[in-house]
Amino acid sequence: MxxxxxxxxxxxxxxxxxxxxxxxxxxxxxxxxxxxxxxxxxxxxxxxxxxxxxxxxxxxxxxxxxxxxxxxxxxxxxxxxxxxxxxxxxxxxxxxxxxxxxxxxxxxxxxxxxxxxxxxxxxxxxxxxxxxxxxxxxxxxxxxxxxxxxxxxxxxxxxxxxxxxxxxxxxxxxRFSMQRRIIHRLHKLVPQIEQVIISPTMRFRRWHIAIMTDTSFHVARAVDGEIMFLDEFERIPVPQTDVIRAAEQDDNISAFLSFSPVYRWEVDEYTDHYEVRFIDLRYRSKGYYPFVAIVQLDQELNIVSSYTGWIFSEEKLRKKLELIPE
Incomplete structure (x- = not known):
C-alpha cells in the first residue's frame, strides 16, 4: 500500500x-x-x-x-x-x-x-x-x-x-470475488491461457489485464464487468544474440527482468548504435506502456546509457536521460 x-x-x-x-x-x-x-x-x-x-x-x-x-x-x-x-x-x-x-x-x-x-x-x-x-x-x-x-x-x-x-x-x-469472475470469463474468451495477470486500479470496477498464451500476449481492460481487448502481440522468446546478452548485463535491464512477469522486447539498429527495449504489458495507459527498461549500446556493444522506470512519452524519456537520438 x-x-x-x-x-x-x-x-x-x-x-x-x-x-x-x-x-x-x-x-x-x-x-x-x-x-x-x-x-x-x-x-x-x-x-x-x-x-x-x-x-x-x-x-x-x-x-x-x-x-x-x-x-x-x-x-x-x-x-x-x-x-x-x-x-x-x-x-x-x-x-x-x-x-x-x-x-x-x-x-x-x-x-x-x-x-x-x-x-x-x-x-x-x-x-x-x-x-x-x-x-x-x-x-x-x-x-x-x-x-x-x-x-x-x-x-x-x-x-x-x-x-x-x-x-x-x-x-x-x-474484491477477490470480482477478480475470480474476470479470470473465469477470460478462460472462456481466450483459448490456451498460460497466465493471467490482473492489476487493479483506483476505480472500483476497472482492472488492467495482461494475458499470456503459448503464442501471444493479450492486453485488455475490464470495466463494469465488461472485458475489452486492446492489444495483441506475438510471443517471441528473447533471442540470445550478442546485442541482447550485452544489454542484459546492464543493471537497469536486469532489474526490470527480475521484476516484470510479462513483457515484450524490441531491438533497433541505427547507424552508430543499438537500442534494446523491454516493455511491461501490465500497465497500459492511454495507449502507452509507461513501465520500461531501455539500454543503448555503441557498435562495440559497450553500454552508453540506460534507464528503467515509469515514463509517459518518448520525448520525456530521451530528454530526461539525454539518450542518443534515434
Whole structure:
C-alpha cells in the first residue's frame, strides 16, 4: 500500500489495541503501543530510500528483504527497544506484540497489490502478488479516516476500528470475488491461457489485464464487468544474440527482468548504435506502456546509457536521460 494508507492503518491498529486489557485507553502502555503501531506500519518501507540511489536498485529490492520473515522480527525488536527507552514503564510484552502485528499487517496487505512482496524469504524469493487491491485504494483509506474522525469526536477507538476492519474484510472478499469472475470469463474468451495477470486500479470496477498464451500476449481492460481487448502481440522468446546478452548485463535491464512477469522486447539498429527495449504489458495507459527498461549500446556493444522506470512519452524519456537520438 502507499505511505498514507500505512500511516492511517498504524493509527487504527493503535486504537484497536485499546481493547487489550493490558493496554487500556490512556496510560503509558497505550501511548507506547500507538507509537509502536505507527512506526511498525512504516518500517518495512525503509527500503524506499534506495530510490535516491537509482531506479534499478529500488525495483530490484523494494518489498524484498525488508518484508521478509526475519526482517519482521528484527523490526519489531528494534522498534520496541527504542520506544522502551523513552517509555520504560510500558508493558514490554504487549508493546512488542502489537508492534509485531503492525509490521505483519503491513506486509500482509502489500501481498494483495499487483506489485507484491517477497514475504516468504528466506524460504523463497518468489514475488507474491495477488492483484486484488490497488496500491492506493480510496475506499480503504477513507474507511480509516472515518474511523479516526469517530475516535476524535468521542467514539471508543477499539470498537470503532474493530468495526472498520470487519467492513474491510468484507471489502477484500468482494474484491477477490470480482477478480475470480474476470479470470473465469477470460478462460472462456481466450483459448490456451498460460497466465493471467490482473492489476487493479483506483476505480472500483476497472482492472488492467495482461494475458499470456503459448503464442501471444493479450492486453485488455475490464470495466463494469465488461472485458475489452486492446492489444495483441506475438510471443517471441528473447533471442540470445550478442546485442541482447550485452544489454542484459546492464543493471537497469536486469532489474526490470527480475521484476516484470510479462513483457515484450524490441531491438533497433541505427547507424552508430543499438537500442534494446523491454516493455511491461501490465500497465497500459492511454495507449502507452509507461513501465520500461531501455539500454543503448555503441557498435562495440559497450553500454552508453540506460534507464528503467515509469515514463509517459518518448520525448520525456530521451530528454530526461539525454539518450542518443534515434
Amino acid at each position: 502507499d505511505t498514507g494508507t500505512h500511516v492511517v492503518m498504524g493509527i487504527a491498529l493503535g486504537g484497536l489495541a485499546t481493547l487489550d486489557p493490558a493496554i487500556g485507553v490512556d496510560n503509558p502502555t497505550a501511548h507506547a503501543v500507538m507509537l509502536g503501531a505507527i512506526f511498525g506500519s512504516q518500517a518495512p518501507d525503509l527500503d524506499t530510500i534506495l530510490k535516491l540511489r537509482n531506479n534499478a536498485k529500488y525495483i530490484r529490492n523494494h518489498r524484498g528483504i525488508t518484508h521478509s520473515i526475519p526482517a519482521i522480527f528484527i523490526w519489531s525488536f528494534l522498534i520496541t527497544g527504542m520506544i522502551t527507552i523513552f517509555i520504560p514503564e510500558s508493558n514490554l510484552l504487549h508493546l512488542w506484540l502489537w508492534t509485531l502485528l503492525a509490521i505483519v499487517l503491513h506486509v500482509f496487505v502489500d501481498i494483495f497489490n499487483a506489485y507484491g512482496t517477497q514475504a516468504l524469504r528466506p524460504f523463497t524469493k518468489k514475488w507474491i502478488a495477488l492483484g486484488i487491491i490497488n496500491t492506493f485504494d480510496p475506499f480503504i483509506f477513507v474507511a480509516h479516516l472515518v474511523g479516526i474522525a469517530i475516535w476524535l469526536i468521542g467514539g471508543h477507538p477499539g470498537y470503532t476500528f474493530l468495526s472498520v476492519y470487519i467492513i474491510l474484510i468484507g471489502y477484500y472478499i468482494i
